Amino acid sequence: MKxxxxxxxxxxxxxxxxxxxxxxxxxxxxxxxKISKTKINIISPKSPEESKRQxxxxxxxxxxxxxxxxxxxxxxxxxxxxxxxxxxIGISFSKxxxxxxxxRIRLLHNMRRLTALVSKxxxxxxxxxxxxxxxxxxxxEQLILFGEMLGLSRAQATWCITESPKGIIRRxxx
Amino acid sequence: MxxxxxxxxxxxxxxxxxxxxxxxxKEDAVKKAFFREIKSFIGINGMADAAPTVxxxxxxSKKGVLKVDNRALKQVEQALSLIREISFNKCxxxxxxxxxxxxxxxELVKRGD
Numbered sequence: 620m621k622x623x624x625x626x627x628x629x630x631x632x633x634x635x636x637x638x639x640x641x642x643x644x645x646x647x648x649x650x651x652x653k654i655s656k657t658k659i660n661i662i663s664p665k666s667p668e669e670s671k672r673q674x675x676x677x678x679x680x681x682x683x684x685x686x687x688x689x690x691x692x693x694x695x696x697x698x699x700x701x702x703x704x705x706x707x708i709g710i711s712f713s714k715x716x717x718x719x720x721x722x723r724i725r726l727l728h729n730m731r732r733l734t735a736l737v738s739k740x741x742x743x744x745x746x747x748x749x750x751x752x753x754x755x756x757x758x759x760e761q762l763i764l765f766g767e768m769l770g771l772s773r774a775q776a777t778w779c780i781t782e783s784p785k786g787i788i789r790r791x792x793x
Numbered sequence: 794m795x796x797x798x799x800x801x802x803x804x805x806x807x808x809x810x811x812x813x814x815x816x817x818x819k820e821d822a823v824k825k826a827f828f829r830e831i832k833s834f835i836g837i838n839g840m841a842d843a844a845p846t847v848x849x850x851x852x853x854s855k856k857g858v859l860k861v862d863n864r865a866l867k868q869v870e871q872a873l874s875l876i877r878e879i880s881f882n883k884c885x886x887x888x889x890x891x892x893x894x895x896x897x898x899x900e901l902v903k904r905g906d
Binding site: 639715716720752753754755756757758760761764765767768 | 813814833867870871874875877883884885887888
């Protein structure tokens, strides 16, 4: 049986996630001030400059949703450096869920482009729910469906919620 | 009436789902929310192919069965995972299993699996 791993933004979700079928849930706060050696550091950049700056930071493990309404913050050079530095690219389901109908169109477009680029350059992609409450949580099967919605194959989407996070945990020796 | 040959028959799947919410939800509200979200996600053209119908819903256990065309199953499941609220109650739809017959689906819901 596969060990599904998810990242959540609230401690309440940790126990509930196990009922949904996750074997491990990691609680992470998205804060620029709380970067530490002992935990997985996820950063969500607000501009292309910030995402480039964060790439130089050795402590960062996941760069989350590097895009805004206008487009992606990253290019192939960025992805190659991220690959060398073992920094993963993250996509959060909660961002898509919270968006209204019209914003979802643009968001889905950017997420699909990001997924295609990362897959093409063989980068490390992590899918996460990043739920702030239990109603934003989804089962592993539903996260795989979300991956398929973004253009990944079933095997690739499964890899993004099993082996990719496992690799980060191993690197951080948590 | 002579039945259609197997090749011409519609191939349906029955999705067993559970609504996880604080408050009780009514069947009508579930049907409306499903219809709205699926329509918003796959559009009128997709809805015509998928033909989603809630065939059974138990308000007590909040579990039900959704009938959907085989070809549009994945899209409908994706649409269901995007539901955030039903009649102003925060909730989410947990897909338990997909079966090929309504009999088995209803049996699983009533048994509580």
